[in-house]
Amino acid sequence: MKLYTFHRSSASFRVRIALNLKGLPYESLPVHLSRNGGEQNLPAFKSVNPQGLVPVLIDDEGHSMNQSLAILEYLEETCPQAALLPSNPVDRARVRSLALMIACEIHPLNNLRVLHYVTGELGVTEEQKNTWYKHWVELGLTQLEQRLSQEPQTGRFCHGDTPTFADCCLVPQIFNAKRFECDLSNVPTVMRIFDHCMEHEAFIAARPERQIDAS
């Protein structure tokens, strides 16, 4: 398989973790989101994904897929081991809802194109932009903390004692939050799970600075 990826892209990071957890080898095809005016906007990549977003997974039959959570579901369906979703539908719903809390409520407000719009079109100051960033991350992570600390299904990972889609989404979000110096002191359960994930080779090997395009 081939993965169009950018080392700092959270969505690419999610897929790299899932591929590693399943032990699936893949070739990294880097797309640098801030070099050359954004390589995602060049014709070469637009022909792969007209939306201009990474990640894009090309499977062994040449099928092209985008949207990180759709790719995770595809990997789960075609390569069930190691399972990244529990077997029970109610538990599966819990894992997916934790993943979506990150993918729909936190991350979309803080990606590059939105931050550019906030400073460019809305003309807010650098400080307001950072406040915006921290607001959505800290709000989202606090709500995640509330669930993870109170729901009995939480284990060493977000759901039980093996990694799931939720952990694939959580880890990249924390990397981002640290880069923007968000306050993480109020989310001890989130950080306990993050630290546990980062002891595992599948997560370590997916880190931004371990990618071939890390500068």
Next chain:
Amino acid sequence: MKLYTFHRSSASFRVRIALNLKGLPYESLPVHLSRNGGEQNLPAFKSVNPQGLVPVLIDDEGHSMNQSLAILEYLEETCPQAALLPSNPVDRARVRSLALMIACEIHPLNNLRVLHYVTGELGVTEEQKNTWYKHWVELGLTQLEQRLSQEPQTGRFCHGDTPTFADCCLVPQIFNAKRFECDLSNVPTVMRIFDHCMEHEAFIAARPERQIDAS
């Protein structure tokens, strides 16, 4: 089953469509997002969902689930007919990625809490807020149009000739876009599919103005 819902909430609307398409009866429990300072913030609802977001589905065994796309997956797994995902994993990935383009790239930037922050904390004008809204909707729908008009899997619905998760997400987004008077003249394939959906009773019965809390 019971559904905590708000008539104008796009995420609730998605779930109402899916329940109707599968012929599953449910009781609507309205949570008015702008009355009483936002009923989602009252203790009565916070005990149901500490995140304060609708929809929440309570299944017949009393399990509580949130995040609309996680609920759709749960319904698909527990009540496979009518199928809202194709059977082939590559096609399923396509449907999910279309749904996620709406759920992750368009909708999160335009919900109430974000619009409040933009006018409140960032202090932008009403006009800038409307420009913000239209920017993300029109950009996202243009990208969706590009895919739907070019990919051969598109049929009378987003994928083939029966409704899927993608249509459950598309219809509420168009309702919202119309409410904010977005320009929809450049997305003819999107609108052709929308019009086709709105001929079906499952979609019609899920419309905001057909809900018991519509004012």
